[in-house]
Amino acid sequence: MSKSSNGYVQTTALPKGMHLSDDVQLEDFNATVADKWQGTVADKHDMVMLGRTQVLRRNFSFISILGFSAVLICTWELLFANLLFALTDGGTGGLFWGFTVTVVASIFIFLSVAEMASMSPTAGGQYHWVSEFAPAFCQKFLSYISGWVLAMGWQGAVVGLSFVVGTIIQGLLSLQDPSYEPQQWHGTLLIISVVLFCIVFNTSLAKKLPLIEGFILLLHIIGLFAIVIPLWVLAPRNTPSVALFRFNNGGNWPTMGVAYMVGLLTALSSMMGYDCSVHMSEEIKDASNTLPRAMLWGVGLNAMLGYVVVITLCFTITDPQALLDSETGFPFIQLFFNVTHSYTATHIMTAIIIINIVSAVISEIATASRQIWSFARDDGFPFSNFLKKVSPGWNIPLNAVVVSFGCGVAISLINLGSSVALNAIVSLTMSALLSSYMLSIGCIFLKRLRREPLPLSAFTLGRWGLIINAIALGFLFTFFVFCFFPTATPVDATTMNWNIAMFGGITLFATIWYIFRGHKKYRPPVNIQNRKL
Numbered sequence: 302m303s304k305s306s307n308g309y310v311q312t313t314a315l316p317k318g319m320h321l322s323d324d325v326q327l328e329d330f331n332a333t334v335a336d337k338w339q340g341t342v343a344d345k346h347d348m349v350m351l352g353r354t355q356v357l358r359r360n361f362s363f364i365s366i367l368g369f370s371a372v373l374i375c376t377w378e379l380l381f382a383n384l385l386f387a388l389t390d391g392g393t394g395g396l397f398w399g400f401t402v403t404v405v406a407s408i409f410i411f412l413s414v415a416e417m418a419s420m421s422p423t424a425g426g427q428y429h430w431v432s433e434f435a436p437a438f439c440q441k442f443l444s445y446i447s448g449w450v451l452a453m454g455w456q457g458a459v460v461g462l463s464f465v466v467g468t469i470i471q472g473l474l475s476l477q478d479p480s481y482e483p484q485q486w487h488g489t490l491l492i493i494s495v496v497l498f499c500i501v502f503n504t505s506l507a508k509k510l511p512l513i514e515g516f517i518l519l520l521h522i523i524g525l526f527a528i529v530i531p532l533w534v535l536a537p538r539n540t541p542s543v544a545l546f547r548f549n550n551g552g553n554w555p556t557m558g559v560a561y562m563v564g565l566l567t568a569l570s571s572m573m574g575y576d577c578s579v580h581m582s583e584e585i586k587d588a589s590n591t592l593p594r595a596m597l598w599g600v601g602l603n604a605m606l607g608y609v610v611v612i613t614l615c616f617t618i619t620d621p622q623a624l625l626d627s628e629t630g631f632p633f634i635q636l637f638f639n640v641t642h643s644y645t646a647t648h649i650m651t652a653i654i655i656i657n658i659v660s661a662v663i664s665e666i667a668t669a670s671r672q673i674w675s676f677a678r679d680d681g682f683p684f685s686n687f688l689k690k691v692s693p694g695w696n697i698p699l700n701a702v703v704v705s706f707g708c709g710v711a712i713s714l715i716n717l718g719s720s721v722a723l724n725a726i727v728s729l730t731m732s733a734l735l736s737s738y739m740l741s742i743g744c745i746f747l748k749r750l751r752r753e754p755l756p757l758s759a760f761t762l763g764r765w766g767l768i769i770n771a772i773a774l775g776f777l778f779t780f781f782v783f784c785f786f787p788t789a790t791p792v793d794a795t796t797m798n799w800n801i802a803m804f805g806g807i808t809l810f811a812t813i814w815y816i817f818r819g820h821k822k823y824r825p826p827v828n829i830q831n832r833k834l
Contacts, residue, residue: 334358334696341587351423352829353583356691357698358508361585365511367595367602368518370578373664375462376603377525377610378657379571381633382465384614386788388625388632391564392549393539393615399565400572400611404604406776407572411600412762413742413773415593418579419760422588424675425826426579427451427737432825434744441825442815447740448676449811450804454733455669457803458574459705460492460712461727462662466655467491472629473651477644479628485716492713499663500706503670507697510667517660524653525606528637529613531650536617536640544615551625552789562783566731569780571607573734575599577664580671593760670705674698680822683814725799732804735781739774746770756832 333356339345340359348355361369380387380400387396417430428448435443470491471483502510539547550560575596582588585595617640618624624632624639633654637647677688692699716723748755749767762769787798815823 333691333693338696340585343590344586344588347422347589348583350831351421351826352831353423355583356696357424357584358696359584359586359588360508361511361514361581361591363591363595364518365514366578366581366585366591367598368514368516368521369511369581369664369667370575370596370599371602372514372517372521372657373577373661373668374572374574374599374603375521375657375661376571376607378654378661379465380568380607380610380614381528381654382469382631382658383567383570384632384636385625385630387564387567388549388618388621389551389564389788390549390554390560391567392547392621393544393618394546394548395561395564396568397545397611397615399561400568400607402565403568403572404607406569406773406780407575407600407604409769409773409776410738410742411575411596413745413766413770414576414579414738415596415760416758416762416766417741417745418576418582418596419589419593419758420756421830422579422582422585422592423826424580424583424671425679426576426582426672426675427741428676428681429826430741431744432827433830434741434748436744436747440827441820441823443740443744444825444827445681445815445819445823446808446811447737448679448681449814450729450733450807451737452669452672452676452682453807454730454737455665455672456705456708457712457727457733458730459496459662459665459669459709460723461730462658462665463492463495463709463713464488464716464723464727466495466658466662469631469634469651469655469658472631472634473648476629476634476638476647483630485720488720489713489716492716493710495659495662496666496706496709496713499659499666500702502663503666503697503702504695504699507695510663514664517657520653520660521657522602522606524657525609527653528650529609531646532613532617532636532640536636537619539616539619541616544612549621552787554790562779563786563788566780566784566786568607568611569784570731572600572603573731576734576737577668580668580675583671590759666702666705666709670698670701673704674701677701679824679826681819683818685822721795721797721799725803728798728800729803729807731784732781732800733807735777735784736804739777739781742770742773742777746774 338358338360339355344359391399421429421433423429428444428451431447432440432444467488471487474481502513548557550557552560552563554560578592578596582592585591624635627635629635634651637650641647673688676682677685682688688701688704690700712726749770785798785801787796789796
């Protein structure tokens, strides 16, 4: 085995059950956690190979990390919460076929991600893979930009879901009391309350988080049927032709095709983000085997649950315009009330969605903090020495968790001045995720195209890798373009999708910081790993 021009080495992954080779001594693995939390022999080998020290507890099993990712993505819950946008652009037909396209795309995208996760199971995720797989001349810069954008995107996701919870609660209040006038400071307090509540699970209850995630996974599955069964029993039905082929262009786009593509983002937002489990990889037992399996099972589970909700909505929404005109601001709340004619039933059904989305915020804070911690570990941020600290006894990146909380509170306060500005910040999540997938998958696609060696791994795409990567990139590029579109025309300051400004701003800032400071401090992961092991 020899080192290539870009610092990459082909090596054989440690087979399951195989002991460390003689040239990988356990004394090289300077763990700061108890033996029972250090993971398997394969985990220890991976950490030495990646040039890392085990400082976090490996207490996530297959079921708990499956629950972590499936709950964080909250596919069916977001399909309800974002129904307004789906009905505006695309209608029920657009929702069904858009979700179908999204599921197909997700399979190719996360097959590609799962393979890279098995090759390099590290909390850094995409920025690490870009550093490892990109051409030598741009490895460092692309990795740096990827780390910044992805970290900011996950911070926005924390506030974004918390904001959804707050506005759903305000929608329920509007339904119960038509005289209630939602105030922006109400929403801000609700956001802060949600983030504060979820911080407790990421600090004081961090040791119990895997057990909690397993329990929430059950609620994620059972809660769905507690909602859809009443809808199927009580709601009037559409015919299949109306349910699946009724399209709407409420955004006044030039063609129905454009309206469909804009509305497709609703389905897309419910199936993106499975890299969340990657950022927990240094807390997963037998990560190189467990992580790709849990990720793909999560895609499959949420796709099935999502189809149950999509089909239910398509057949039970007989008057879309009435739901769009609802004073609650959320068509699904009005749908629940119209079907059940009961405030109590509506509150209970909506509460299930709220609880599940709050549970997703718990997982998002864990993901966001690990992403910050990992990038700081490579001196990617200002104040990295503070952010990368792991307190003895806690064995969690506590400082990064606290910073995630501070960011959540700070971003939520923007809502006091302008909800448009808040939406601009939280909209960064989608473009950040899509760009990170494009960069990392694009880099490994290029290596395959050039027939450069890749490391063997527990999960591999084999000879199908090139075509799977290519299809994934085709979907990602299309989604990336449309994620910057507003939901309707004509566009003004309040209806503009400011995602492009946020994405461009973060990228520009990171580039300037890299030129003047970052390139001196940042240590790309490829420089510290050793594929010869």
